[in-house]
Amino acid sequence: MGSAFRSFPTLLRAVIRSTLGRPFLVIENDIGIQISRGKTVKTTSMANNMSDTTKFKKYLIVGLCNHGMPKTRHSVGAQVLDRLATDLDLKWAKDKNCAGFTTTFDLNESARVIMLKPKQFMNVNGKSVLKTVRHFNIDTDKVYLMHDDLDRALGKVSIKEGGSASGHNGVKSVQSMLGSAADKMFKVRFGIGRPSSRDEVIEYVLKNFTPDESAGVQVGVLKSLQSLTWHLEARGEDVLILTNLYGVNPKILNQVRKKQQKKKERVLSDKSQLGISTALSEEASEGQSSEEQLYTGTEEEIKGR
Incomplete structure (x- = not known):
């Protein structure tokens, strides 16, 4: 049934599987494509066969958070991921293998x-x-790692490779579990500001953002996703699916504009040189014609004599 059934040309395939002797029905998507807000997004359910992931480079984006406290300043990393999932119409699923909630999407054909x-x-x-x-x-x-940062003003964002945890318990936990390999991971640090007193830090990070901070939070969320997009692009990834949402890196736009300007200047220079060459050619032609006329006149004068 396996190969013949898998080759059946339909978008959806019903598979009867058995677990502990109890059969159940699983609906699988052959193509793994969904249409989302006028764009095509390739997605992969966590229930799909894991062998399929070996075809791709795999990136992991973690929204550090306190489970059960999703709106607090300390969980802003997860809030960034929620925005990305919403923009791509992705659904979160509880995954026991990861001790958390996961969702996936194909960045491009190879990632x-x-x-x-x-x-x-x-x-x-x-x-x-x-x-x-x-x-x-x-x-x-x-x-x-997407995480909050007390040392940056609200909405300020930066990406750093490796480095210390700067007192962040979530980052410390990841570093302790990954060991020295953690020096290779990247931290997307989302500024949440710092309370006036050091004694207020714990209470501060465990509270929700205030209404007055809402605009700054939204700016920071967008900056975080832009920074992630442009960082992946700088690593050579095709990130069109993300630049359609969060824009093209201004540095790349400036490079394109400079190249276009240089090309325009070359064209103008070529035209200018062509114009000078044409003018010189015409002058030379006129000069030759005058000499011929002068010579002819002299010959006629001679004949007239």
Whole structure:
């Protein structure tokens, strides 16, 4: 039934499987494509055969968070991932293999992105990350941690490779679980500002953003996704699916404009040189004609004599 059944040309395939002697029905998608807001997005259910993921480079994006406290400042990393999932019309699914919620999408024909929201408290998020890295066989240099940063103003974003945890318990947990390999991962740091007193830090990060901070949070979410998109692009990935949502890197636009300007200048220069050459040719032609006329006149004068 296996090969003949899999070759059946339909989008959906019903598979009867058995677990502990109890049959159940699974609906699988042969092509793994869904239409989303006027664009085509390739997606992969976590229930699909894991052997399929060996065809792709795999990136892991983790939204560090406190499970059960999704709106707090400390969980802003997960809020960024929620925005990305919403923009791509992806659905989160609980995954026991990863101790968290996961969803995936194909970045391009050769790269797949796995997104993770740990279903644990912040100081043990590393266990979920380690499980996911092992389950999907992901290289640590392709791991991105989205997390809050007290040392940056609200909405300010930066990406850093490796480095210290700067007192962030979630990052510390990941580093302790991954060991020295954690130096290769990237941290997308989302500024949340710092309270006036050091004694207020714990209470501050465990509270929700205020209404007055809403605009700054949205700006930061967009910047985080732009930074991620452009960083992946700088690594040589085709990120069209993301640039359609979050824009093209201004640096690349400037490079394109400079190339276009140089090309325009070359064309103008060529035209200018062609114009000078034409003018010289015409002058030379006129000069030759005058000499001929002068010579002819002299000959006629001679004949007249």
